[in-house]
Amino acid sequence: MEVLSSPSTTKARASRANGRKSDKVGDEEVSMSLLGESERQAAAEGLEPEPEHHDEEKRLKAPMSSKDKAAMALLITLYLIQGIPIGLAFGSIPFLLKSKLSYSQLGVFSLATYPYSLKLFWSPIVDSVFSPTIGRRKSWIVPMQFIIGSLMLWMSSHVQSLIDVPEPDVNQLTTIFTSLVFLAATQDIAVDGWALTLLSKENLSYASTAQTIGLNTGYFLSFTVFLAFNSADFANKYFRSVPSEIPLLSLGAYLQFWGFACYAVTLGLLIFKKEDPVAADDPDLNLKKVYEIMWNICKLKHVQSICIIHLVAKIGFQANDAVTSLKLVEKGLSKEDLALAVLIDFPAQIIGGWYAASWSRGSRPLRPWLWAFWVRLGFAAGAMALVYLFPSIKPVPSSYFWGIVAFTVLGSFSSTVQFVGVSAFHTQISDPLIGGTYMTVGDIAG
Missing domain, CATH: 1.20.1250.20 (MFS general substrate transporter like domains)
Structure with missing residues (x-):
């Protein structure tokens, strides 16, 4: 038979519980008072939980x-x-x-x-x-x-x-x-x-x-x-x-x-x-269900927002990526010189990919993408001056050629940092169970 407590009984129980709690706190305070100043400080510090970000920093600094x-x-x-x-x-x-x-x-x-x-x-x-x-x-x-x-x-x-x-x-x-x-x-x-x-x-x-x-x-x-x-x-x-x-x-x-x-x-x-x-507790996702999930992902406001951001963000340097090399060849740069610039550029992409991954670890993977965006935009503006100042003398002076190499390498480096940064963001928000679909949505958006 269930017995209901009266208000007075409940108050009495609460009073006894508070009394026991007060006694416990009092005992702890007495114990602390028996310690020296440095010992009390050390004991108090030991009671404080270690910040979560400290654990994250240790994990990120650990070697692969x-x-x-x-x-x-x-x-x-x-x-x-x-x-x-x-x-x-x-x-x-x-x-x-x-x-x-x-x-x-x-x-x-x-x-x-x-x-x-x-x-x-x-x-x-x-x-x-x-x-x-x-x-x-x-x-x-x-x-x-x-x-x-x-x-x-x-x-x-x-x-x-x-x-x-x-x-x-x-x-x-x-x-x-x-x-x-x-x-x-x-x-x-x-x-x-x-x-x-x-x-x-x-x-x-x-x-x-x-x-x-x-x-x-x-x-x-x-x-x-x-x-x-x-x-x-x-x-x-x-x-x-x-x-x-x-x-x-x-x-x-x-x-x-x-x-x-x-x-x-x-x-x-x-x-x-x-x-x-495949884990036994993984949900059984049939083909229809995965298509429904994909459609729901595409309807998310945040996904639509990042798609719009990527679409607009590329406007600033799209012409530089597609047209600059063609205009340089049109003005007289030899295809062999352009091929040499591309050859030098290849190691820069590999190095950029590695460093960008280390920069993108942690809770803010898009920060390198933002930094590289402004750098890439600056090189796109500089490329216009590079084409405008193309020398009339032949062959092309070595100083101008190395300027082309510098613009090519640094522009490509910033592009690689952007790609790796946004891809790192996609890996953090993707569900591994349908990771192919999640990552493909991210690739299309980026």
Whole structure:
């Protein structure tokens, strides 16, 4: 039988409880009074909780663990595999075709790059459909890389003949490279999602560094390095004593090498890397549910705000990124000098990616993005003066050339800092369960 306490009984109990509490406090005060001044101060300091930010600072200053280093190496390798076809489709192939195709035909070929921009539409499929035996992310990475390798091996025997003809079949080339970019974009979704669980929480900002290093290296190899070694003039100038019309590296040989490299990386990933099993308490997210979550993410006011910010923020330096190099070549800068500036710029991007990740650790990952924004805007304004002051004398003075190099390197460095900073922010707010979709939304927004 439940007994209800009367108000007087309740007050009495409260009074006794307060009395016991007062006695306890009094005993503590008496104990403290028996200590010396320095002892009381030390005891009082020991009762104060350690600030939370102190623990965070210690975690951020701790060196990267061997597990995180291995995860970084794996992510860089996977992003490198992705960068190879991207560099071909976005850079080398249009360059090789531009003398044989009209602008409208080159516009048709540019459709091959679209899957990378539209990958948000099938990212929920990558997050929700997988084999628990193989792993949530390996279920997509392994087959995508195997198909990429197979397609590259097939292309190594056929693509050169399609390009060398007087009138290349632009529709066939577009279909081939659209398929290749689609496979690379799908692999990117899975790798982005896996990065959220491969790295520890305090080192998540280095996921964007791995992407910067791997993707830029792959792009650099497939564009700048490949075009250099595919040029007979380059080989005759730097490597041959007897001139020849045959390049050091053909497109077929390059594709064949990376086709087998894809096989090797995929086989090693399948055998040696075990993915963490799906937790038993993870919610069962079907395809429809993930699409609903994606739609709800896109409707969030904060997500819409950051999309608008990124859209507006790029206006200030978009012309500099797209037009400055073209205007310099138009005014008389040789393509070899411009290529040298790009070659010097590549290490700066790698170094910038690493430092930006360390700056983006902690609770304010967007702070480096804000700093780099103003720096990048300043270099965009300076680039206008650089084009305006282009010297009329030939050859271009070395002082002016090194000015171009400085603007290229520092502008690219600030761009890399922005990319890594905003990507680090995306890793902090993304749900690893549907990390591919979250990170893809962030990539599209940024």
